[in-house]
Amino acid sequence: MEIITAVRGFKDILPEETGRWQFIEAKARDVFASFGFREIRIPILEKTDLFKRGIGETTDIVEKEMYTFLDRGEEYLTLRPEATASVIRAYLEHNLYAADPVAKLYTIGPMFRRERPQKGRYRQFHQIDVELLGLDNPRIDAEIILMLIHFLKSVGLPEPGLEINSLGCFSCRPSFRKAMTDFLKGKEDQLCGDCQRRLHTNPLRVFDCKNEPCSGIIADAPQLPDFVCDRCRDHFKNVQESLNVFGLSFMINPRMVRGLDYYTKTTFEVTTDFLGAQNAIVGGGRYDGLVKELGGPDIPGIGFAIGCERLLAMIPVKNESFSAKPDLFIAALGDESQQLAFRLCNHFRMSGILTEMDYLGKSLKSQMKRADKFQCAYTLILGEKELRERKAELRNMRQGTQETIGLDGIEETILKFVRAR
């Protein structure tokens, strides 16, 4: 009989890795709470239209990467490819803006995109997602970036490389778009195949092309920052000044274009050189028109998403620092001793002492080996001989010393030893 394997691009996170996951998740909750963010938990399945409207009909994500199915022949549902649209949907559905004009939210969970898997890219992957609704002050842009960098450093990412850009707003972006299409007019046939397609779907992306023919042509194309309106220019300048207040270093990347339609004004990425081609650990930006686009009031927003798999690939920590070692191993010989061991073992566990024992009736040597493998601090040896004398041996595994203790009040004795460590 053949075993059934996991779906392509879907990964198991095994016990030896989950400690690291819990670590970054706990740090995120901790840091975000200090900045006044609260967790929101949202479904991973939404109506397909939510993503079509939120992310944009012509984006790659919506066009070819979504897991979409017809539910019982009634309506189209989609496994979420990102979290922002869902968070805003929940925000609108529950009128959160009525209770407080500002909402600071985060959520952690899996996303789904049907791409070809490669290093740092999976069909189910996890994001730590942060959204701030209701403020368009440029200081907020800087604040959210500050929080992000603070988080990344606190989980041990050595030098987060921050890149920022401004994509302009709905009033100034069209003028750049026009300048861009004018510039490319007559050059269409020199562009690569992908870019000829992009020309019609998303001309801004041509700008970001790394292929040889295009990058040469693009070299003296109009630059985005030269086209943004005065308000957007001021906003961007203000963001930079606010980042400087905290001494945050950043690079302005005028070519950074994001793949989701909803971004406006400030966008940012954290990238690394060590992840291969999928080098973005974090992507984010402002989306001042999105809430309205999704049927709500005209409320500005900004947010970012951290790729957990990519972040974890970058954090240089050993697994052992995340896995707890037992305080105590109970080695028992004989039925009567095993009965006592069973009682003590679970008693200690309920007192918060991480305790292990053997249930297979193995030799003492074999039980000792197991205690050693677990790197237990102490081993309690309960033999038939000891039991008759109402005694037991308590061995300090690190030092290799052991002493005889009485069975009466043994719980207290051991708690004292283990806690004194």
Add this chain to the structure above:
RNA sequence: GUGGGUGUAGCUCAAGUGGUUAGAGUGCCGGGUUGUGGCCCCGGAGGUUGAGGGUUCAAGUCCCUUCACUCACCCCA
């Protein structure tokens, strides 16, 4: 969706131009100590060589198909 690379024990890898019974390290189990871990020594279990077909006296090795993994393009976290 398109291209390249790789599939041998749980894991990491060996097996000159095809040639006996596919090996090693590590891990696992046991013994050396009839009741004491680590270091050392000895033994054991564990493989349809990803799958299917073909060439050949003979295939882990060559050919075809297929699947999986992987890297890159595209795109993105």
